[in-house]
Amino acid sequence: MYVSHVSLTNFRSYRQVDLELGPGTTVFAGPNGVGKTNIAEALGYLASLSSHRVSNDAPLIHFGADQALVRARIHRAQQAVGLELEITAGKANRARINRANPVRAREIMGIVRTVLFAPEDLALVKGDPSERRRYLDDVLVALQPHQAATRSDYDRVLKQRNALLKSARSAGRLSSSHEATLSVWDQHLAAAGSKLLRGRLDVLDALQGHLSDAYAGLTDGSKAAIATYTSSIAGGAELDDGTAQGADAAPTPEARPLSGLDEGELHELFLEALAAQRGRELDRGLTLVGPHRDDLVLGLGSAPAKGYASHGETWSLALSLRLAVYRALCQDDSRPGAKPILILDDVFAELDVSRRRKLAQVVADAEQVIVTAAVVDDVPEELHGRILTVGPGTVSA
CATH class of the missing domain: 3.40.50.300 (P-loop containing nucleotide triphosphate hydrolases)
Known part of the structure; x- marks a missing residue:
């Protein structure tokens, strides 16, 4: 092309x-x-x-x-x-x-x-989870353009649900009207969120081998590049922006691998997580579980990349993340040109x-x-x- x-x-x-x-x-x-x-x-x-x-x-x-x-x-x-x-x-x-x-x-x-490499890519390794979520979503849309609608639907429903939670918080109680409406938004959020989550997991499966090969090709190969998806609906990710789940938090479902779950199973797990966090969400006026709280955890060998990788290793890993996308897109459409x-x-x-x-x-x-x-x-x-x-x-x- x-x-x-x-x-x-x-x-x-x-x-x-x-x-x-x-x-x-x-x-x-x-x-x-x-x-x-x-x-x-x-x-x-x-x-x-x-x-x-x-x-x-x-x-x-x-x-x-x-x-x-x-x-x-x-x-x-x-x-x-x-x-x-x-x-x-x-x-x-x-x-x-x-x-x-x-x-x-x-x-x-x-x-x-296109696959674009830029100095801003260092944020994929050193930055907030939002940078890595965006990375996965961008690759998802590149591979499956119709998923742009899924991404938009999730953001729209999340905004509406947060507005309802803030309204209930301001009122100081969850009225029957709030409860009924919240249940409806739970279903919509779980439907869009499970589809987005399933897409991200599929993307990660497509990238894993390419990421490992790309990092080995840019370095001496002494450390393996690893990427693991952690999800708030499965108890494996942060519930709050920048702060880990505290001891006073309501229990979430036990951390479990999600890669083998289909969209329907992810939908049910999402609803369970929303129910478990209902009290905290009303206290905060925010939706605390879902793809918007998840992270892609990057590692080099046995150590996490963030905070442990050298400057050279960080650059190599950031470049490898982009090279993995390039190779996945080449594999997706192998026609000449x-x-x-x-x-x-x-x-x-x-x-x-x-x-x-x-x-x-x-x-x-x-x-x-x-x-x-x-x-x-x-x-x-x-x-x-x-x-x-x-x-x-x-x-x-």
């Missing part, structure tokens, strides 16, 4: 820029702060409808403009598709496929696949010479690699392709 043309209008620092690209490696070179990452971000946004840098769309729109446009020509397995994405802050984004009538942005999910586009955003400056070369060797078989770098010499020779110079709001050959 590759993108042959990209046009950005009022996107970040660019009023207007048009880029002709092609298979192989393209290096966007220029000083920090001139807009290299904005190009990488735009390509990644086409695939995921989200940014790796910000949590909302407003910063993506050029200051003073009302809307940003990202247009691209995508080539995948002998097929070419034209995409146009309208980004409007505070409103629903819209898209066009081959200049047809506008559709919901979600309709373009799955047309283009269907490999995801690889985007390496300012990564090589953070790596030592050995890791630079190993990463370059691993990604050399990609059909298209987009690299951003402040210093071209940081990019290994294996990836020295076409070089474009980036200046404030401009790109030139």
Whole structure:
């Protein structure tokens, strides 16, 4: 897969820029702060409808403009598709496929696949559980685009259920009306949550072997990379943001492996966990169990990665998590010309010479690699392709 043309209008620092690209490696070179990452971000946004840098769309729109446009020509397995994405802050984004009538942005999910490596990836290892939950959900949607609706449904139901819990807390008691409505929201939350949880577990199964192989390939292989899903509905994850389950907490179901449970069994386990935490949830006015409280625990050898891995090990593990996604997507669609586009955003400056070369060797078989770098010499020779110079709001050959 590759993108042959990209046009950005009022996107970040660019009023207007048009880029002709092609298979192989393209290096966007220029000083920090001139807009290299904005190009990488735009390509990644086409695939995921989200940014790796910000949590909302407003910063993506050029200051003073009302809307940003990202247009691209995508080539995948002998097929070419034209995409146009309208980004409007505070409103629903819209898209066009081959200049047809506008559709919901979600309709373009799955047309283009990218795997983006960036310095922000260190948060996958060192950051909060929310970073790792997002990682799993992004991979899930990349593999199964319809799961974007599941993700949205869960977030919507969670918001409604939390609002009800806060209302009951403010009232100082759980009225019969609150009780009946809460039971309904329990069912909706368990239905969406069990589907999302089953999807995450399937994703982890697809990634496990690739993660181990990728980490071994980037290091001396003395430590194995391990990823384990811990779920609040099974008593294995934190119940509160940043604080572990305390001694005064109500009992949750005994920690148990979830990988063998189907969606129906997860649904029942979810309802049991909600019932067990009902009192604490009313006291807090928050939903304390569900996929939004789960974590992906990463380990190197017998020790957890977070807090124990060296800086080099942390970088290698973060890169391995992205490489695992790349290999899983390649396996999912093995047709010639269907490999995801690889985007390496300012990564090589953070790596030592050995890791630079190993990463370059691993990604050399990609059909298209987009690299951003402040210093071209940081990019290994294996990836020295076409070089474009980036200046404030401009790109030139």
